[in-house]
Amino acid sequence: MSQLTIAQSGQTEKKTQRPFVLAAIIVSMFMAAIEMTIISTAMPSVVGDLGGFSLYSWVFSAFSLMQAVTTPIYGKLSDLFGRKPVFITGIIIFLLGSILCGLAKSMVALVIFRLIQGLGAGAVQPIGITIVGDLYTLQERAKIQGFFSSVFGISSVLGPLVGGLIVQYTHWSWIFWMNIPLGILSIIGVILFLHEGIEKQKRSIDYAGSGLFFVSITSLMIVLIQGGVKWSWTSLQIGSLLLVFALGAILFFLWERKASEPMMPLDIWKNRFIATANAATFTSGALVIGLTSFLPTYIQGVMGHSAIVAGFTLTVMTVGWPLAALAGSQLIMKIGVRPTAVMGGIAAFTGSLFFLTLDPAKGAIWAGTGSFIIGIGMGLTSITFMTSIQNSVDWQKRGVATASNMFMRLLGSSVGAALLGGILNMRFNGFLSSENNSLGGAVSMNSIDQLLNSSGLQQMPEKEMQIVQSGLTIALHSVYWGVFVLAALTMIGTLFLPKAEKQDMR
Template sequence: MSQSVIVKRKAIVRKTHRPMVLAALVLAMFMSAIEMTIISTAMPSIVGELGGFSLYSWVFSAFTLMQAVTTPIYGKLSDLFGRKPIFMIGIVIFLSGSILCGFSTSMFMLVIFRVIQGFGAGAVQPIAMTIIGDMYTVEERAKVQGYFSSVFGISSVIGPLVGGIIVHYSHWSWIFWMNVPLGLLAAAGAIFFLHEGVEKKKRSIDYAGSGLFFVSITSLMVVLIQGGGAWRWTSPQILALLLAFVLGAALFLKQEGRASEPMMPLHIWRNRFIAIGNTATLTSGAIVIGLSSFLPTYIQGVMGGSAFIAGFTLTVMTVGWPIAAWLAGFTIIKIGIRPTAVIGGIAIFIGSLFFVTLDPSKGPMWAGAGSFIIGIGMGFSNSAFLISIQNSVPWQMRGVATASNMFMRLLGSSVGAALLGGVLNLRFKRFISSNENPLGDVISMNSINQVLNSSGSHPLPAEQLHIVQRGLTISLHQVYWGVFVLAVITLIGTLMLPKIESKTD
């Protein structure tokens, strides 16, 4: 790029009103992030009106699936055409999907419109984080990214609460329509206050690479969502999708090696910050979903605690996360990115020890303490990973680099849910058929549902309850050993980050 173009870009960027743009980005991030949790408390009312309980899980999965597969594509497009237009396109698509979701008259329609929502969310979150990387210096970015991480924690905490309030006092459709004013304000902030200079030249879009990536990753994500549940792992559907993933991935790699403007430049993975940071982000994402999915089962099914207590043990994680992310902004400036990441890795490791040693006698406070410490670790490590990745590439690569990190976090959630869920199911089935289960066929996988359904009209007899709780204890202990292994890998990743950081700003 010529020196004159660089100077011109800097002159334009200086006109950007950073506080107003930051406010707009926070609104957009909040709007997108809360959509993943706000719907949880509204789902019973939605199912009661629309029916279609068989599609229940796809209301959640459709959103995350489409967000995951489009995030890297939008990242590359923002490098080609600028952040602002791609960000605006994402908001428009997201709001369109939100409005349509509120008008759904069947569960099938809701799932389709959630796909549209996810299609827009795939642009909103990564481009917002990339704009932050463009507007602020490394030192400023450390603090601002910490504030941004707080958005995820806050939305996780208040999302279910807001959803419950809306359903109680109004109609469930407003959990989608409330996005409209937020999205319009975010769009206005970007339109009027964000100014960027983009080099004017003919662009070459990698349609083939984008299509192959979309097909291969969609196939993989559907396998992870449906495998072991709706479809057996050896079913024709799973095998066909795995074949599609393998072939699509192979063709994608071949295409990216010869494209003039590859959708995912393979050479960025030779960057140690990106390779190591994204790998550790994947494992940490799997840890979070593992605790979010299975800790309430332990608290309610094994310890006999209420749903409120189970929710509390997870809420403390979302409290620790934003606190640590905010502190990471200062530690990165004082001691550097790598030491900050290591602090996070150590905290995640220590937190995982709480779950490996968890037993019913220790009570929910022990689980809550482990959850809080892991949240602290996530805040430190994830902030350090993202900032190191953004700081190790030039402007022309920052969009795709940032998107790759967010994609790995989403992929980690899907992989973690499938992997740790498979461990739970396999170990409980083994328990059922072993000598540890004296009641034989009386106990089944459905027995877990009866234990967790505290309001059920047919509770399990005491003897069966004791056996199921014993099986759950053993099975979930294996899950937490899986969390421990993931924590070790994450810690190793933080230790392997390069000591000397690239200065490309």
């Protein structure tokens, strides 16, 4: 018997209004999508105001890391206590973090508040998708999630543009505060229209596993960001952190094997489709964060365009994503999961070539074209992975299975932001100590802060600005090599998907 059942009989069934519940979830997804794309476009302005470019990637990593840690927990909590209370709690925490982020006075404070925001965000998207999986049949779900992705994409389209307008005409803090009315609307909709029955049973949450995972992954992220920058790769600090990571990872897997209610049930990874899809989701998550985190810096810092133009280059990706997701929901039923996913992998790889060949002379249109093609790839792969994973397990494990895929995407985002941010910092520091830096110590990492600050840029000497832009171009080109490798791995992952899923999806 299931641990939790969305009410399906008697009086309770009449109270659950699927269209209104779907609308409430869409609002929350709008909030999440707006958040991710607005912060990407606004970050150069945030750095120009708060300073601390060396912590740039932590603003993304902190949010994604906390999401990654809490998503499996929320998935398990939703299977035990119900989707509704967990979903509402997550939104409330997310809104608290949003308020604090808008009040941040330093980059360190912003990173801390992003952790709080991520703590709540871990429930918003995965539980929302799980609720949709509960309320709709397989045939309905493929169509609903295609529509779901389309609406999610529309909100993402607005994000970069709104972010560019906000930082250009008001203050960047509004990119966080605009979440408040959206979150309140979503909470009201779920409270009024979603009703579920829960069977009473003993509860067990894997706090130990979550703690071990958090410590282990955080140690790895610090190594990736600070290695070769603040500390040498052979330093005691790096060695100690790597030891903590290794021990934490070993203890985590040992604990998960014996935990009564594991954070990440290892048995679901025995399902070949889930294991393969989640591996490809990890690399695609790192790929997307590589673009959304660092492309605005290239457009604004290297090409010298405005935040609105930078927003355009990300907007086109979020146009391609929902369009492809909508088409993918139909392709799944016609040609099967694997061919649809492979098409997405090829598109992501093709789009990455645009960034590998990107230079200031090619302009924002070249970058936007690559973003659009990658968006198509992400749309095709994400819809196939999520729909099929939910169909590969029974109801009792659907929350955990859904959360596992979200977990791998978020983990990919966390590690990807840390890895690519570390590459950026290391390559720029290497440039500073090379013969290409004719100004020597007059140029530092802080020079990037000044470059991204409109008032500071006006005071920067022409020679210094050219050197900083040159160093930033070299560093970001190394980042795009990383994006290329991640896209190649994603494409390879889709080729290893099982071939037998086509009939299951009809």
